[in-house]
Amino acid sequence: MDFFRVMIDFGKRKRFACGCLAEITEYKRTLCPVCGIERVTPNYQQMFKDKKWNMKIFMDREHYADFLSSQIRGIVSEKTKKILIENFNNAVDFGNIEMISFRDLTEQKLQEIRNCYGYAAVKKIPNDPPQYYRLLLKQGAELDFQKTNIELTVDCSKCGRKRYATPGCSYHEGTPYIIESTWKGYDIFYIEGMGNTVFCTERFIEIYNQNKLTGLEFEKVQTV
Numbered sequence: 001m002d003f004f005r006v007m008i009d010f011g012k013r014k015r016f017a018c019g020c021l022a023e024i025t026e027y028k029r030t031l032c033p034v035c036g037i038e039r040v041t042p043n044y045q046q047m048f049k050d051k052k053w054n055m056k057i058f059m060d061r062e063h064y065a066d067f068l069s070s071q072i073r074g075i076v077s078e079k080t081k082k083i084l085i086e087n088f089n090n091a092v093d094f095g096n097i098e099m100i101s102f103r104d105l106t107e108q109k110l111q112e113i114r115n116c117y118g119y120a121a122v123k124k125i126p127n128d129p130p131q132y133y134r135l136l137l138k139q140g141a142e143l144d145f146q147k148t149n150i151e152l153t154v155d156c157s158k159c160g161r162k163r164y165a166t167p168g169c170s171y172h173e174g175t176p177y178i179i180e181s182t183w184k185g186y187d188i189f190y191i192e193g194m195g196n197t198v199f200c201t202e203r204f205i206e207i208y209n210q211n212k213l214t215g216l217e218f219e220k221v222q223t224v
């Protein structure tokens, strides 16, 4: 069984549109007194996984991929949603997104966007962008921690934070090794210890190619 790491294709000849968060807020940073790790709120990565969150995004241009590049991974087109339900219904769930048009943006909001994303960001925001959805996935397999060269370095009882990292590092370095016998049968999934990285099977890539979907690249990972 081969597994793959799912990565974003930003567009080879022409850049794909990026979905940008329309809620622009000041981040609050606090240090946990027990583990010393910085906590940033709002935590959009966490909110993304909450089915009820009303996420709002605008597009920075026209030229739409089926899997959108965005600050947060896992945003899919209407066509992709349908294909995923047809083929991988046990693995996927979806959350809504409110798509923001250029005409929805007040002058004050545009100024906030310029301040946050840069001047160029507001120049090509389209009216009437297509509908996208948040793709919600489950944990689908376990890692061989030793071979992956990763360990649970923080497991905080105070803030609930878990951090998996390569020893002596604050992140993971190297290739993940998936334990094949722990695979739960989902063709697209997360793995505990690999954060928001998405993994998939060959069957997922077959369906992706058959339907000529766009926006992803795949990299084979190791299996034990």
Ligand SMILES: [Zn+2]
Pocket (backbone or CB within 6 Å): 032, 033, 034, 035, 036, 037, 156, 157, 158, 159, 160, 161
């Ligand atoms: Zn803590």
